[in-house]
Amino acid sequence: MTIFEVFRQERKGQPFAHAGSVVAPDAAFADAWAREQYGRRGESQALWLVPRDAIHQITEWADEFDLKYRRVDGYSIKARLAEARERAGTAGS
Amino acid sequence: MDQRNLDVKTGAFLAYVQEGGQVEATDWLPDEYRQKLVKFVEMHANSERMGVLPEREWILKAPTLQRKLALTAKVQDEVGHAQLIYRIVEDLGKPREQSLADLISGKAKFHNVFHYPTKTWGDVGVIAWLVDAAAIISQKALLKCSYAPYARIMKKICWEESFHILHGRDVILAMMTGSDYQRSLVQEALDRWWGPLMQFHGNPIPREEDPMWVWRIKSQGNEEARQQFLEGYVPQIRELGLTVPDPNLRRNEDGVWEYTEPNWDELRSVVTGHGPRSQDRLAFRARYLEQEKWVRDTVLAA
Amino acid sequence: MRAQRVLELADDELILGWRDSEWTGIAPTLEEDVAFSSIAQNEIGHARALYEVAAAELDTDADALAFDRAPGEYRCAQLVELRLMDWAHTIARRYLYEEADRVRIDALRRSDDAELAGLAAKIDREETYHRLHAEMWAGRLRDEPRFRSAVEELWPYALGVLDPELRPELARRVGLRVDSTQAVDRGAHTPELEELWNEMTEVRGSAPGQQW
Numbered sequence: 001m002t003i004f005e006v007f008r009q010e011r012k013g014q015p016f017a018h019a020g021s022v023v024a025p026d027a028a029f030a031d032a033w034a035r036e037q038y039g040r041r042g043e044s045q046a047l048w049l050v051p052r053d054a055i056h057q058i059t060e061w062a063d064e065f066d067l068k069y070r071r072v073d074g075y076s077i078k079a080r081l082a083e084a085r086e087r088a089g090t091a092g093s
Numbered sequence: 094m095d096q097r098n099l100d101v102k103t104g105a106f107l108a109y110v111q112e113g114g115q116v117e118a119t120d121w122l123p124d125e126y127r128q129k130l131v132k133f134v135e136m137h138a139n140s141e142r143m144g145v146l147p148e149r150e151w152i153l154k155a156p157t158l159q160r161k162l163a164l165t166a167k168v169q170d171e172v173g174h175a176q177l178i179y180r181i182v183e184d185l186g187k188p189r190e191q192s193l194a195d196l197i198s199g200k201a202k203f204h205n206v207f208h209y210p211t212k213t214w215g216d217v218g219v220i221a222w223l224v225d226a227a228a229i230i231s232q233k234a235l236l237k238c239s240y241a242p243y244a245r246i247m248k249k250i251c252w253e254e255s256f257h258i259l260h261g262r263d264v265i266l267a268m269m270t271g272s273d274y275q276r277s278l279v280q281e282a283l284d285r286w287w288g289p290l291m292q293f294h295g296n297p298i299p300r301e302e303d304p305m306w307v308w309r310i311k312s313q314g315n316e317e318a319r320q321q322f323l324e325g326y327v328p329q330i331r332e333l334g335l336t337v338p339d340p341n342l343r344r345n346e347d348g349v350w351e352y353t354e355p356n357w358d359e360l361r362s363v364v365t366g367h368g369p370r371s372q373d374r375l376a377f378r379a380r381y382l383e384q385e386k387w388v389r390d391t392v393l394a395a
Numbered sequence: 396m397r398a399q400r401v402l403e404l405a406d407d408e409l410i411l412g413w414r415d416s417e418w419t420g421i422a423p424t425l426e427e428d429v430a431f432s433s434i435a436q437n438e439i440g441h442a443r444a445l446y447e448v449a450a451a452e453l454d455t456d457a458d459a460l461a462f463d464r465a466p467g468e469y470r471c472a473q474l475v476e477l478r479l480m481d482w483a484h485t486i487a488r489r490y491l492y493e494e495a496d497r498v499r500i501d502a503l504r505r506s507d508d509a510e511l512a513g514l515a516a517k518i519d520r521e522e523t524y525h526r527l528h529a530e531m532w533a534g535r536l537r538d539e540p541r542f543r544s545a546v547e548e549l550w551p552y553a554l555g556v557l558d559p560e561l562r563p564e565l566a567r568r569v570g571l572r573v574d575s576t577q578a579v580d581r582g583a584h585t586p587e588l589e590e591l592w593n594e595m596t597e598v599r600g601s602a603p604g605q606q607w
Contacts, residue, residue, distance in 0.1 A: 001393060020246060021180055022426050023189075025393045028531050033426035035524070036433045037173055041253075057119065145420035153414050155605040156599035158443045162436055168419055169432035171568050176425035214598045230474070264607075267556045335563045381421035388423035388482050 003053060004030040007048040008038050016048050094199065099123075110239035110309045117241050118184045130240055131185050132201075137194045138178035141171050146374045147364045148220065161262045167221060170253045177246040184242065197379045199366045206289050208368025215278030218268060219286050221261025224393040227293045228328055229254045230318050231311075239309040262329075269333050276334075282332070284338045287363050290351065292341075294318040294359040323350040398452040399470065402460070403581065404499070405445035406471035407556065409461055410588070412438030412594060414475060418462060423482055430528065433439075434488070434489075438522045444514055462599050466592040474552035474590040486536055487545035490529040491553035491569065496522060498564045499557055511600045548573075554578035 001023050007016040019038055024030035028048050040045050068074025085091040097109060103123040106116075116122065148168050152359070179189050195201035196220055206224050211217070232251050238244040267274035300306040300314030311335035313321075325344075327350070341353045366372065415435035422428035446457035451462070474492060479485050500522065503515035536542035550571055554562050555578045566573040599607070 018245075020177055022176075023180070023183075023424070025535075028527075029426075031395075032524075032528050032531060033430050036430040037176065037426065040433055042430075052331075057168070057518065059119065142420070142425075149419045151598075152419060153413060153594055154598045156462070157440060158446070158461055160607055162439055162443075163441070165416060165419070165432060165436050169429055169436070172420060172425055172428045172432065176429060241563075267606050271607075272602060274602055275605060339561065378421075385421075385423040385482050392539065393424070 001025055002030070003036065003052040005052055006052070007058050008044040009046040009048075010044060012045055014045075016046070017060045019044075019047075021052065022049075053082045107308070111307075111335070113237070113309075115239055115241040115244065121216040124312040126308050127185065128222075129308065130243075130310060131182060131206070133305060133310060134178060134243060135184070135192055135195075136173050136202050137146075138182055138192065139201055139219055140207060141175035141178060143207045143374060143378065144335070145171050145175075146377060147207060147209070147370070148217070151211065151217045153215065154214075160264065164217065165204050165220075167257050167260060170257065172254070174250050175248065179241075181243050181246065193382060197312070197375055197382070200303040202364050205292055205360055205363045205368070206286075207256075208363045208366075208371045209285070209289055210370050213278045213282060214264075215268065215280075215282030215285070217274075218264035218278070218279060219236065219262055221257055221327060222265050223261070223283075223286065223290055223330075224293075225254060225257045225261060227318075227322050228266055229258065230321050231294065234313040234318060235310045237309070237312050265333070269335075280335055283335055287338050288359070289363075290322075291319070292357070294322065296355075296357050296360070320350055323352070324348075349390070397508070397511075398449040400443050401449040401452075403470040403472075403586050405442045405449060405460070406469045407475050407492075407496075408438045409442035409443065409490075410469070410471045410591065412436075412442060413591060414478065415479065415489075417478075418485065434525055434528065437525065439575040440498050441518050441521070444518075447536070448455050448510060448514065466584065466589045469588065469592075470581065470585070471584075471588070472552070472556040472586050473579050474549065474556055476585045476591065477549075477552070478587050478591075479542075483536065483539065483541040484545040484549070486529065486532045487542060487549050489525070490533045491527045491546065491549055493522065493529045494568050495553050495565050497526065498568070502561060520580065537566040551577040552579045 002025070003021050003023055006019045008019040009016045022030055022033045023038060024033055024038055027049070032046050033057075034047055058061055083092065102121075106121075106123055106126070110116070118388065143170055148171075149227060152164050152168060155164055179192060181274070182192055183189055192201065196203070206220075206227075229251060231252065233249055235247045236244055236251065238247065258314070265279055266277050295315040297316035297319070300317070302322070303311070303314055305311040306314055324344075327342065327344075331393060339353050341351065344350050362368070363371065366375070412435050415431065415438060417591055418428070418431050419435075420428065422431050442461065443457055446460045450456050450460055456492075470569050472487060477484075477488070478487055497519075499518050504512050504519065506515075533542075543563050551567075551574075552571075554565065556574065559578075562573050562578065
């Protein structure tokens with residue numbers, strides 16, 4: 001028996017989100033069973049079924065050096081903006 | 094649980110979940126957390142599975158096509174919930190066959206309410222309305238479970254339970270606006286189910302002493318759940334002209350419900366397999382598991 | 396006349412739906428239990444829609460037709476009445492019934508009766524999934540002796556679901572021989588139907604005429 005992960009799309013245009021899993025001997029059974037477990041109330045626009053083994057998980061990144069230069073929180077423009085306005089005489093306008 | 098003597102890693106884990114942190118199946122889990130979690134979740138899965146048995150016979154006896162369909166759908170949901178919850182247990186390392194073997198042998202437990210007989214269509218209404226209401230309170234307290242896979246399936250479970258309670262209330266209302274005989278079925282069922290309902294949320298240990306709360310598996314203690322049930326449902330019961338069979342039941346000046354102390358001996362006895370229907374339901378469960386084993390072992394395995 | 400033909404179909408679906416509901420909670424796997432329950436619900440739903448068509452003609456309502464006739468008045472084929480609480484027989488019946496039902500639904504879709512043809516088309520869209528399910532299981536059980544013997548055992552009953560002129564088509568699809576002398580024709584009932592009916596009508600019968 002294989003574990004099939006089930007991803008469901010609730011409405012057209014929305015992402016497919018992980019909803020759970022079914023244990024089945026093959027794709028045909030997985031389809032028949034997931035269809036009912038995740039769609040019998042018309043709650044899913046579409047389902048993706050993926051054998052668990054086909055899924056690779058990544059949970060760690062090397063985060064040794066300062067990467068703020070490529071993120072929004074790496075920038076603080078308040079002080080410089082105030083100074084530039086002072087110089088241009090546009091502060092407080 | 095002695096929180097002072099935990100090792101550093103476990104202590105950090107505990108602090109993390111107590112601040113609302115959640116973990117996944119692939120994260121490190123302290124042994125104690127994992128064991129308690131498996132036991133708790135497995136009991137929930139067993140309960141959904143065994144909960145089918147009191148209700149399934151009434152599908153066959155349903156008095157209208159509409160009720161037959163609704164009850165079939167409700168019970169189907171319980172089976173579906175069992176599937177969702179056993180998957181959690183399986184992903185924590187305990188195979189489904191092992192869980193079923195432990196259920197049959199009595200090593201693993203299921204909730205008290207599913208050890209009692211159902212006698213009339215009145216029971217069908219009371220179970221769908223009040224037993225499901227008590228269950229949904231417990232289930233909502235799991236929506237923020239520190240173990241994220243379990244929290245996530247609770248969302249689907251709670252969503253599906255919402256129709257169960259409406260269906261149950263509709264069944265009750267049809268009888269309460271029907272004949273004297275039908276009204277008597279409801280009252281008689283309520284008289285029998287009140288005791289088990291009051292025991293359902295468990296004895297009122299302070300939540301600080303309840304490992305399920307300490308590890309943030311549940312977000313509420315037993316007594317909190319019971320009070321929530323009484324606050325929500327006693328008025329609904331009484332407004333239909335039904336009598337709650339506890340003369341001491343009253344809401345005091347502080348808004349706290351007082352009641353006759355539930356029979357905790359009965360609860361203990363029932364969940365350890367001595368309920369009126371415990372053994373024959375387990376035997377029924379075992380019989381079909383055994384009979385259809387060839388399907389799992391040969392037909393589906395290949 | 397038309398109502399009586401509709402009742403054949405409705406009664407088949409009701410009684411088979413009732414039998415399929417007996418697997419609630421005890422199917423071989425939880426996943427299958429959920430799927431099988433949808434099939435049972437669909438069957439009851441089809442029965443309800445068909446009863447409503449007959450009820451309009453007979454000036455009654457669907458529940459009265461479903462529950463308030465005496466066992467001898469039902470028009471179901473014996474195939475659906477049999478109590479088959481083992482999986483091999485249950486799948487054998489599902490498989491044979493779906494094949495027979497497809498033959499008669501196809502005929503109904505081509506009929507001049509617009510209301511029935513339309514209803515048959517709707518039923519057929521749900522039955523597509525029933526057929527997939529039955530074929531999926533029949534494929535897995537193909538080499539299993541208890542399944543093959545169950546199919547042989549139920550074959551005369553399956554023939555009895557259809558009018559004689561539709562039976563050759565069923566035999567062709569299933570790969571078995573038509574032998575109309577064997578067929579268990581509609582008309583008589585098994586003792587199992589009465590037992591089923593007693594259980595089915597127990598609650599309703601306890602307070603006739605009441606709302607539920």
